[in-house]
Amino acid sequence: MGEYGNNVIIYDTESFLIQHQIQVNNIVKSFKFSNNNRDLLVITKDCKVRFYSLMRFEGIFLREIANCHRGGINGIDVSMNSGYLLTGGEDSMVKIWDYEAQKTVPYYFQSFIGHTYPLTQIIFNPRNNNQIISVSERDG
Numbered sequence: 001m002g003e004y005g006n007n008v009i010i011y012d013t014e015s016f017l018i019q020h021q022i023q024v025n026n027i028v029k030s031f032k033f034s035n036n037n038r039d040l041l042v043i044t045k046d047c048k049v050r051f052y053s054l055m056r057f058e059g060i061f062l063r064e065i066a067n068c069h070r071g072g073i074n075g076i077d078v079s080m081n082s083g084y085l086l087t088g089g090e091d092s093m094v095k096i097w098d099y100e101a102q103k104t105v106p107y108y109f110q111s112f113i114g115h116t117y118p119l120t121q122i123i124f125n126p127r128n129n130n131q132i133i134s135v136s137e138r139d140g
Helices: none
Strands: 007-011 018-023 028-033 039-044 048-053 060-066 073-078 084-089 094-098 109-112 119-125 128-136
Touching: 007 028, 007 039, 018 039, 028 073, 039 073, 048 073, 084 119, 084 128, 094 128
Parallel strands: 073 119
Antiparallel strands: 007 018, 028 039, 039 048, 048 060, 073 084, 084 094, 094 109, 119 128
16 A cells, blocks of 8 residues: 555465455555455545455456545445445545445445545444444544
8 A cells, every 4th residue: 555555465474475466556545355255345546446356366356336435435344244335435425335236337325424524434333234333534
């Protein structure tokens, strides 16, 4: 990650060997493993969420969601049952996406408003897929 961080490298912590090396072709801002441990979700500087399968060493590009927020994407999470994707962004919006329906167009999502400032963190409650926590920069 960083100014020239176009690659994602996944290491095995026991052997210290590279398990996966993925060429993203854009600056990587953040990433998240899916809960099925087969997919990697990558947030890029050009405001996309890219999905990669970890079935091969170099990763297999599956799909992407472009323009999911006006401005940057600041947070991402996947529900424990891997049914939903959660995103939060510079536009102060929280969006919940149907993880499986993203494989087709149009994308299915629900937007939530309530924050005044850009979101900084967003997660599902690990014990309850029906609850999310979102944090904004300066909301009281």
